[in-house]
Amino acid sequence: MPALPPNRSPIVISGPSGVGKGTLYNLLFERNPETFTLSVSHTTRGPRPGEENGTHYHFVTKEGFASLKNNGGFVESAQFGDNFYGTSKATIEEQTRKGKVVVLDIEMEGVKQIKASGFDARYVFIAPPSFEELEKRLRGRGTDKEESILKRLAQAKLELEFSKTPGVHDKIIVNTDLEKAYEELVGFVYAEPQ
Numbered sequence: 001m002p003a004l005p006p007n008r009s010p011i012v013i014s015g016p017s018g019v020g021k022g023t024l025y026n027l028l029f030e031r032n033p034e035t036f037t038l039s040v041s042h043t044t045r046g047p048r049p050g051e052e053n054g055t056h057y058h059f060v061t062k063e064g065f066a067s068l069k070n071n072g073g074f075v076e077s078a079q080f081g082d083n084f085y086g087t088s089k090a091t092i093e094e095q096t097r098k099g100k101v102v103v104l105d106i107e108m109e110g111v112k113q114i115k116a117s118g119f120d121a122r123y124v125f126i127a128p129p130s131f132e133e134l135e136k137r138l139r140g141r142g143t144d145k146e147e148s149i150l151k152r153l154a155q156a157k158l159e160l161e162f163s164k165t166p167g168v169h170d171k172i173i174v175n176t177d178l179e180k181a182y183e184e185l186v187g188f189v190y191a192e193p194q
């Protein structure tokens, strides 16, 4: 595998919760540590124990966040509960300048925003082999309460529907077998620019 893919534009990975996005891109990082990096988001929520500013998130005040947003500094942003989250253009540009291919893990509304912003990226959707298998993975992961699992499954229906919109994603990978899905992702990421 060459050290750097010929196309270095950021990769936006989306797909329903529990489909295996994190599992897949973590393999990409583990196996190619010099090449890829996960985009670091901004958030107004406070750091949890062990979280470092600049590594897990850029922790900012609500005022700081609002000012960045008003200046068009985010390619996408969202509010969850009382907290704001966003992906800053400057952060991605800085990580790209350091020679890394930036991977972004973005949910559906964020993908719509990024696409609307005209941001130059490659869009990959990770799909489950079936809805039943998605539910099995979410339950098998053992990290979510029943209420959260039901919410994620309801949202998954919308995401799967959206993924059928022509022209939104450059690549759709069905994550049936993890190694095969990984190979497909690598094949796409290292492909020559069209």
Ligand SMILES: Nc1ncnc2c1ncn2[C@@H]1O[C@H](COP(=O)(O)OP(=O)(O)OP(=O)(O)O)[C@@H](O)[C@H]1O
Residues within 6 Å of the ligand: 015, 016, 017, 018, 019, 020, 021, 022, 023, 024, 137, 138, 140, 141, 175, 176, 177, 178, 179, 181
């Ligand atoms: N191909 C696969 N076959 C079977 N299980 C898988 C496969 N890929 C991932 N999994 C498992 O599915 C579960 C969900 O994976 P993961 O946490 O990576 O999903 P995610 O899409 O990143 O979810 P979220 O958006 O909620 O962070 C994990 O327990 C993971 O080990």
